Amino acid sequence: MFCVIAFIVLSILGIFSASNRQLAREALDCVLRRVTLRPCTTGFDEKMKAKILGYVITRSEAGARFLNRYFEPLSWAFFFLLIGSTFFAVRGFYLYYTTGSCNGLNQSGFCVFDPTGQNTQFSTVDESCPVVPGGSTTLTLEGIDISGFPKISGESAEPIVFIGSYGCDYSRKAYPMLRRLVQKYGVELIFLYYPVKEHSDYLAKIGYCAYQQDQAKFWNLTDRLFTTEKARLEDEAFITDLLSEVGFNAQSVQFCAKSPQTEWAIKRQLAEVRKTNFYGTPTVFIRGKVFVGPKPYRVYAIALEGLFYWLK
Structure with a gap:
């Protein structure tokens, strides 16, 4: 699931960077192969994992070991968090569009689209x-x-x-x-x-x-x-x-x-x-x-x- 998260993030970053667009294409290929239960041929997941571990190990060796050991479960956890946050973001926008509030009809509470609550x-x-x-x-x-x-x-x-x-x-x-x-x-x-x-x-x-x-x-x-x-x-x-x-x-x-x-x-x-x-x-x-x-x-x-x- 790391490929899915990477594809979404890199697709956004690719708007401003050509190098990130290339990585996004590799991530997409990896995603398509993973959903058909095939391994990534580009080695994208391992390449990105190595970059992340290289960054973390310079700051915490124990953190790098933990990340290396649980990289796949953490990827799944972040994937579900991404799905959940996307769902609530879309829901909030829909409610704001149809009721004027992210929280529903006549409901108070902070709404990012209406921060003043007007x-x-x-x-x-x-x-x-x-x-x-x-x-x-x-x-x-x-x-x-x-x-x-x-x-x-x-x-x-x-x-x-x-x-x-x-x-x-x-x-x-x-x-x-x-x-x-x-x-x-x-x-x-x-x-x-x-x-x-x-x-x-x-x-x-x-x-x-x-x-x-x-x-x-x-x-x-x-x-x-x-x-x-x-x-x-x-x-x-x-x-x-x-x-x-x-x-x-x-x-x-x-x-x-x-x-x-x-x-x-x-x-x-x-x-x-x-x-x-x-x-x-x-x-x-x-x-x-x-x-x-x-x-x-x-x-x-x-x-x-x-x-x-x-x-x-």
């Missing part, structure tokens, strides 16, 4: 922003009445459900990608607003009344709220001006937002959101999968259209 961060209901603490097995849409929430109609029978907050940095990263999915694939999007960063449900009331007044303009308003400065989200004067800019009757929307009926409707909607058992924003439901934290666009697209989403 794909697994979210805003919790107590306004802190830690890394995802665990899995998403308790998150559900079963028994949730989402009929009254804002939606963009689409052709898909199973909509994307997005729980987000205007003031959450992570929701702000996820929202444009979801809008892009809606535009490209014509899928239905349902927006469950939850005030994580804001200090009141004021914007929930504004959004509720705006949606009742004009659904198309509501989404223009939402686009603006997800991109405006967070410090201005609690400024009622700014919100009033923004409503007018988007095309709403600002006074009518503000009057609606202050009515007892709207307050009751918002309390009911927020209660429905909490039934999902969500623990932070953004939380996105796509075809039976739940994504907590702002995933790369490809992760959402794969969940929606499959691994080869770019071909569709």
Whole structure:
């Protein structure tokens, strides 16, 4: 098995060195002969063994004797280590590509492809922003009445459900990608607003009344709220001006937002959101999968259209 390890290592080194390319060819010949239960005709394994022992013996005679005695078993051990490490490396890359984390869907822990952990961060209901603490097995849409929430109609029978907050940095990263999915694939999007960063449900009331007044303009308003400065989200004067800019009757929307009926409707909607058992924003439901934290666009697209989403 030493030939296998040598072939892989020398093939990589051969990219930069002609001498290593020649050794890699000899290693390949040795590998092909070994897998057919024939000895190496080039003596490659003995030549490399002699080089290694020559290097080791100058530093430790006992180490050289040990290596010479157990060279074949050690070669097998390193071979299995190579196979194992390759498997976990490929697995980690696949999980990162499909879920945004080397450790699996919504799992924390160090990931070499995402060292900052930005794909697994979210805003919790107590306004802190830690890394995802665990899995998403308790998150559900079963028994949730989402009929009254804002939606963009689409052709898909199973909509994307997005729980987000205007003031959450992570929701702000996820929202444009979801809008892009809606535009490209014509899928239905349902927006469950939850005030994580804001200090009141004021914007929930504004959004509720705006949606009742004009659904198309509501989404223009939402686009603006997800991109405006967070410090201005609690400024009622700014919100009033923004409503007018988007095309709403600002006074009518503000009057609606202050009515007892709207307050009751918002309390009911927020209660429905909490039934999902969500623990932070953004939380996105796509075809039976739940994504907590702002995933790369490809992760959402794969969940929606499959691994080869770019071909569709």
